[in-house]
Every structure is written in C-alpha cells, then in structure tokens.
Amino acid sequence: MCLAIPGRIESIEEGSNPKMAKVDFGGVKKNVCLEFLPEANLHDYVLVHVGVALTKVDETEALETIELFKQMGDALDELKEGDPV
Amino acid sequence: MKYLHEFRDPAFAKTLSEKIHTVTTRPWTIMEICGGQTHSIVKSGLENLLPKSLSIVHGPGCPVCVTPLEIIEKAVLIASKPNVIFTSFGDMLRVPGNSTDLLHVKANGGDVRIVYSPLDAVTIAQKNPEKDVVFFAVGFETTAPANAIAVWQAHKNNVKNFSILCSHVLVPPAMEALLSSAENRVQGFLAAGHVCTVMGYEEYIPLAKKYKVPIIVTGFEPIDILHGILMLVTQLEEGRYELENQYSRMVKKEGNVSAQEMIYNVFEISNRKWRGIGEIPLSGYRLKNEFAHFDAEIKFDLGLIDVQESPLCIAGEILRGLKKPFECSAFGKECSPEHPLGAPMVSSEGACAAYYNYKRQEVLNSN
Ligand code: SF4
Numbered sequence: 001m002c003l004a005i006p007g008r009i010e011s012i013e014e015g016s017n018p019k020m021a022k023v024d025f026g027g028v029k030k031n032v033c034l035e036f037l038p039e040a041n042l043h044d045y046v047l048v049h050v051g052v053a054l055t056k057v058d059e060t061e062a063l064e065t066i067e068l069f070k071q072m073g074d075a076l077d078e079l080k081e082g083d084p085v
Numbered sequence: 086m087k088y089l090h091e092f093r094d095p096a097f098a099k100t101l102s103e104k105i106h107t108v109t110t111r112p113w114t115i116m117e118i119c120g121g122q123t124h125s126i127v128k129s130g131l132e133n134l135l136p137k138s139l140s141i142v143h144g145p146g147c148p149v150c151v152t153p154l155e156i157i158e159k160a161v162l163i164a165s166k167p168n169v170i171f172t173s174f175g176d177m178l179r180v181p182g183n184s185t186d187l188l189h190v191k192a193n194g195g196d197v198r199i200v201y202s203p204l205d206a207v208t209i210a211q212k213n214p215e216k217d218v219v220f221f222a223v224g225f226e227t228t229a230p231a232n233a234i235a236v237w238q239a240h241k242n243n244v245k246n247f248s249i250l251c252s253h254v255l256v257p258p259a260m261e262a263l264l265s266s267a268e269n270r271v272q273g274f275l276a277a278g279h280v281c282t283v284m285g286y287e288e289y290i291p292l293a294k295k296y297k298v299p300i301i302v303t304g305f306e307p308i309d310i311l312h313g314i315l316m317l318v319t320q321l322e323e324g325r326y327e328l329e330n331q332y333s334r335m336v337k338k339e340g341n342v343s344a345q346e347m348i349y350n351v352f353e354i355s356n357r358k359w360r361g362i363g364e365i366p367l368s369g370y371r372l373k374n375e376f377a378h379f380d381a382e383i384k385f386d387l388g389l390i391d392v393q394e395s396p397l398c399i400a401g402e403i404l405r406g407l408k409k410p411f412e413c414s415a416f417g418k419e420c421s422p423e424h425p426l427g428a429p430m431v432s433s434e435g436a437c438a439a440y441y442n443y444k445r446q447e448v449l450n451s452n
Pocket residue numbers: 397398399400403410413414415416417420421425426427428429430431437
C-alpha cells in the first residue's frame with residue numbers, strides 16, 4: 001500500500017485549497033493534492049501516493065542513473081571481449 | 086511512461102546481475118524493509134538473478150501486515166455501527182479481525198467505502214453531515230502527509246463528523262529494534278525509497294554508523310532493487326558501512342520539508358505495537374492532544390479488546406528476518422490469502438502472501 005507512482009501534471013487548479021492538480025498516469029487521470037510541492041509546474045513529473053504528490057522526479061538524476069547502467073554494460077562487454085576463449 | 090520503463094529494462098537487469106555476481110565473494114544476509122520491494126523482488130523473480138550466497142530476508146515493511154489485530158477488530162466494530170461510514174484503503178478490507186473482516190461488514194449492510202485518498206474521506210464527511218465518517222489511517226511515513234493533511238482540512242473546515250482510526254508506524258525505530266536484538270543476522274539494509282521521499286535519509290546515517298551496517302536508499306522497480314543490492318554488496322565486500330542513495334531521482338537528503346511540517350502539525354511520535362513483533366518504543370504517530378476529537382478510538386470508546394493470534398503462526402520470526410515463509414508449517418495449508426492466519430499473509434505486500442502468489446509451486450515442489 002506504500003506504492004507511489006510517477007505521473008505528469010496536466011493542469012493545476014488555481015486558487016484551490018489545498019492546492020490540487022490533474023495528474024496523468026499513463027492515460028489514467030486523477031486529482032492529486034499538490035500542497036507539498038508548491039514549486040511543481042505544468043508538465044512536471046511528480047511521484048504520487050494516495051492522492052498526494054510527494055516529490056518531483058529529478059530528470060537529471062534519472063538520466064545519470066540510466067547512463068551509469070549503460071556504462072556498466074559497456075564495461076562488462078569489453079571485459080568479455082578481452083577474455084581469452 | 087517516462088522514467089518507468091528504463092527501470093524495468095531486461096538488458097540493465099542482466100548487466101546488474103552480472104556485476105553483482107562479480108562483486109560477491111562471500112555469503113551475506115540483507116534485508117529489504119518495504120512491502121512494495123518485497124512484492125517486486127518475489128514477483129519479478131529477482132532472487133534467481135542473484136548469487137546463491139546472497140540471502141534476502143523480508144522485513145516488517147508492510148503496514149497492512151503490522152497493524153495490530155486489536156486495531157483491525159476495532160475497525161470492524163466501528164464499521165458495524167449504524168450511523169457510521171467507514172472509509173479505508175482497499176487492502177485493509179480483507180484483513181480478518183477476531184470476529185470478521187470489513188468486507189463481511191460491508192456485505193452485511195455496513196457502509197464501508199474504499200477511498201483512493203484520505204482527503205476523499207473528508208469530502209464524504211462534508212457531504213454526509215448526519216453520519217460519522219471514520220478513516221482507517223494506517224501506513225508508514227509515506228502515507229503520513231496524506232493522513233495529516235486530511236485531519237488538517239477537517240480541522241480548518243470545522244468538519245466535526247470526521248475522525249481517524251490511527252495505526253501509524255515508522256521505519257527507523259523498527260530497524261533499530263531489529264539491529265539491537267541479540268538474534269539479528271541482517272548485515273545490510275535496502276531502505277524504503279518512498280518513506281525517504283518524505284523524511285529524507287538523515288535519520289539512517291547514525292544507524293549505519295552505530296550498528297556498522299550499510300544502508301542503501303532504494304527504489305521500487307526491479308532495476309532499482311538490483312542496483313541497490315549491488316551498492317550494498319559492494320560496501321559489504323569492502324568493509325564499509327555508509328548510507329548511500331540509489332534513488333536519487335526521487336529522494337533528497339532532507340526529504341519533503343513541507344510534508345514533514347504538516348505531519349508534525351497534527352501528529353506526535355508515540356510508542357506503537359507492531360503485529361508479529363510487539364511494542365517498539367517511539368515507533369509510530371498518534372494525534373496530538375489538540376486533535377484528540379479526531380481520534381476514532383476516543384470518539385467510539387471501545388475499551389480493551391481481547392484478541393487471539395493463531396498459535397501456528399511464526400510471523401514474528403518472519404518479520405524479523407529469522408525465517409522465510411515456507412519454513413512455517415501452516416504455509417499454503419491452514420494459511421492462505423483466502424484464510425490468512427497471520428500478518429504477512431493478509432496483504433499482497435506481506436512476505437507470506439508474496440511467496441504464496443508467486444512462488445508457491447516452487448516451494449511446495451521442494452518440500
Ligand atoms: S504462512 Fe501464515 S501462519 Fe505461517 S507465518 Fe505466514 S502468516 Fe503466519
């Protein structure tokens with residue numbers, strides 16, 4: 001039940017209290033409370049748990065982690081190529 | 086969805102698995118402490134990608150599972166009252182109390198409603214002023230901001246017919262309880278990423294130091310978990326015991342400060358009983374005194390509830406990482422998700438249920 005999933009902010013309800021937004025989870029749209037992420041903007045990816053956005057997805061960090069996996073894969077391939085068969 | 090499918094990529098899984106095999110030279114026992122991770126590990130068969138010498142044990146990371154039986158029984162009793170609308174996350178409905186479960190209360194005419202968010206429960210209360218609306222507020226730190234803001238909204242809008250049945254638990258004190266026990270055999274932890282999105286990870290740094298265990302803040306996708314395991318084993322092999330953050334795309338050191346402020350507006354830290362483990366000091370939240378009128382346990386004074394756990398159930402040993410589900414004699418026999426005898430079988434995130442759903446055949450064949 002602690003599952004939290006990333007979604008994309010489609011629209012922000014101006015003047016709502018608490019601050020609410022429509023978030024798109026790969027086609028499923030839900031009303032989400034944005035009260036704890038006042039800095040979130042339209043089209044940002046946010047991590048949502050039980051109707052409350054908890055954090056913004058840090059795209060730079062995400063890309064860095066993915067890049068790390070790619071490099072690890074390349075390094076392993078090189079090792080294998082270097083192996084005497 | 087962006088940043089989701091990359092973390093399920095089989096090619097990355099293969100790379101990480103190979104790397105873990107290269108790094109691991111000795112047997113290690115590591116624990117994950119989040120039901121979502123337990124579910125992900127067992128469902129995607131991650132253990133098959135790991136060296137045999139790595140033992141992954143599943144900690145008390147499922148809030149549905151660790152909610153005490155007497156609280157479940159209280160939920161059933163409150164939900165059965167004629168003037169009550171009882172609201173809850175869906176996964177609490179099938180958990181049996183001593184007499185029955187919420188699903189049966191509903192089938193027998195009780196007004197039990199599944200809500201997506203605790204804020205929906207406040208809306209239901211505003212729309213039904215003649216009814217008492219109760220929300221079943223269970224969960225770890227991840228869920229606390231949502232539960233806190235629901236109470237805060239009810240307070241601000243003077244919604245008097247709203248209350249919560251609260252059984253909130255906290256991860257770091259549970260980890261400390263495990264680590265300080267003489268029988269502990271856990272050598273490293275994957276810390277629950279979503280808990281840390283709210284609380285940050287500063288609380289874990291002294292734990293890693295004091296007990297000399299590496300702790301890796303880890304996400305939920307299969308690739309995140311393999312990456313977390315790789316970071317953990319690397320530290321163990323190098324004799325380091327530090328806090329590291331695998332889930333940097335979601336977790337900042339300080340967490341979400343504004344969410345924490347909301348939690349402390351409404352809740353204070355208190356002792357909590359964990360099902361299968363017992364009372365752990367300062368391991369949960371309760372409503373502050375000035376919010377006591379939102380406390381369903383006070384509103385519906387039910388007194389002491391006497392409940393009996395099944396003598397067959399070894400949940401305590403499972404939740405402390407001492408045994409695996411298939412070592413329980415009742416597993417798959419007297420105990421199944423349809424008839425759970427104990428905590429880890431009641432929710433799909435519990436270790437026993439995860440093994441039952443995804444590994445039962447394997448387990449029964451090997452017996
Ligand atoms: S299989 Fe059932 S009885 Fe055995 S430990 Fe798990 S929950 Fe308890």
